[in-house]
Amino acid sequence: MNKVSDVLIIGGGIIGLSLAIELKLRQVKVTVLSKDFQSAATHAAAGMLAPQAEKIPPSPMLDLCLQSRAIYADWIRKLEEITGLETGYWSCGILAPVYEVEEEFLNSPFWVNQAEIRQLQPDLSSEVVGGWWYPDDGQVDNRALAHVLWMAAQQLGIEVLEGVAVTEFVRENERIKYVKTSQGEWQAERYVLATGAWAQELLPISADALASAIAVYPKKGQMLSVRSLSSSQPLNQVLFGDETYIVPRKDGRIVIGATSENVGFTPDNTAAGIQQLLSGATRLYPPLKNLPILELWWGFRPATPDELPILGTSAYENLILATGHYRNGILLAPITALLIADLLEKQNADSLLSHFHYTRFGEK
C-alpha cells in the first residue's frame, strides 16, 4: 500500500492539475494520479473563454463562468510567474457573426451591424449581416496552458504520477478506504474525482447508487488547424459562428472547431466531421480556403444531462467531485480550483457550489 497525501486527485487534466496547484500553494500535501495526460480533453479544446459567445443564459452557471473569466488574467499571471513560460492567454474578444437578422437582436447592447462587424474583422463572408461582439470573452492556448500547469506542478514539488490509472474505489462504510490502480494501491485522507469524460468508469451505474448521479458521458469534438500564410495573424479575434468557431493563435495557427457527437469513446477524425468544419469555417471566413492544413484531432468533452458541471461533496464523506465541465472546462478551471480547494480546506462550501451538487439528478 502506498500511503500518500492528504488529498489524492484522480485525473490530471486541467481540472485536476489546477486544483493540485491551488492546494499545494495552501500547503496541502497533494498527489495526482493521471492515466493518460495526452488523451485529456484539455489538449483537444479550442481554449475559448466564452461565457457570452456560448450563450449561457442568466443562471448560477453564468455566474460561475463570469467569475472564472474575471480571475483568469491573475491566475495566468501566477502560473506564468511560477514557470517562466507563456500560455498564449489573449483577451482578444469574440465576434459572433450571423447570416440572418431578427428584430430582437437589434436591442442587444452587444449587437454590431454589417458595417461595424466588417470594421472589426475584414474579409468576412458577404452573407454576414451583423453579429454580436463580446469584448470581454477571450482565449488561452490550452495546449500551452496544459504544459504550463504540468511544469508548475513539477516546480512546486507536487507528486504527479503519469500512466497510473485508478481502477477501483475500495470502500468502508461511507468512506473511500483506498484506491486500486494499475500500479498498486494508494491511500489518502481525502480523494477528488477529476477524471473528465471517464468519470463513470470508476463508478459504473449498476454497481453503485452514487454512480447514477455521476451522469457524465463523452461528447466527442473533432477539430483541425490551418496556418496563416502571412507573418501577421489575419484574424483580430475569435469568430464564433453557428456550429463553427475559428480561433486565431498568436503564433499564426488558426484552430477550427468543433463537432459535437454522441458516439461514446469512438476515436478518430471522420470525413464527415472534417467536411462539416471546413464548410462552416470557409463560409464564415472565405480566406481560410487557401491556407495549408496543419493538423486534425479530436477529444471527449465531459458532458452531463443538464450541461452543468458536478462539483462538491459526494455520497462518500471523503470523496469530492469535480467533473462534467462539458464545453467550458478551460474557462472554469480557476474558479473550480478555488471553490474546491476552499471546500477541502475549510469544509465550508461557497453557496454557488450548491447549484452543481450531484444530488440534483436525484436518487435512482
Ligand code: FAD
Ligand atoms: P480532461 O481534460 O479530459 O482530463 C481528465 C484526465 O483524467 C485525463 O487525462 C484522463 O486520462 C484522466 N483519467 C481518466 N480516468 C482516470 C483514471 N481512472 N485514473 C487516473 N486518471 C484518469 N472548454 C472551454 O472552456 N473552452 C473551449 O473552447 C473548449 N473547447 C473544447 C473543444 C473540444 C473539441 C473539446 C473536446 C472540449 C472543449 N472544451 C472547451 C471543454 C474542455 O476541454 C473540458 O471541459 C475540460 O478539458 C475538462 O477538463 P478535465 O480535467 O475535467 O478533463
Ligand code: GLY
Ligand atoms: N467550447 C467549445 C467546444 O466545446 O467545442
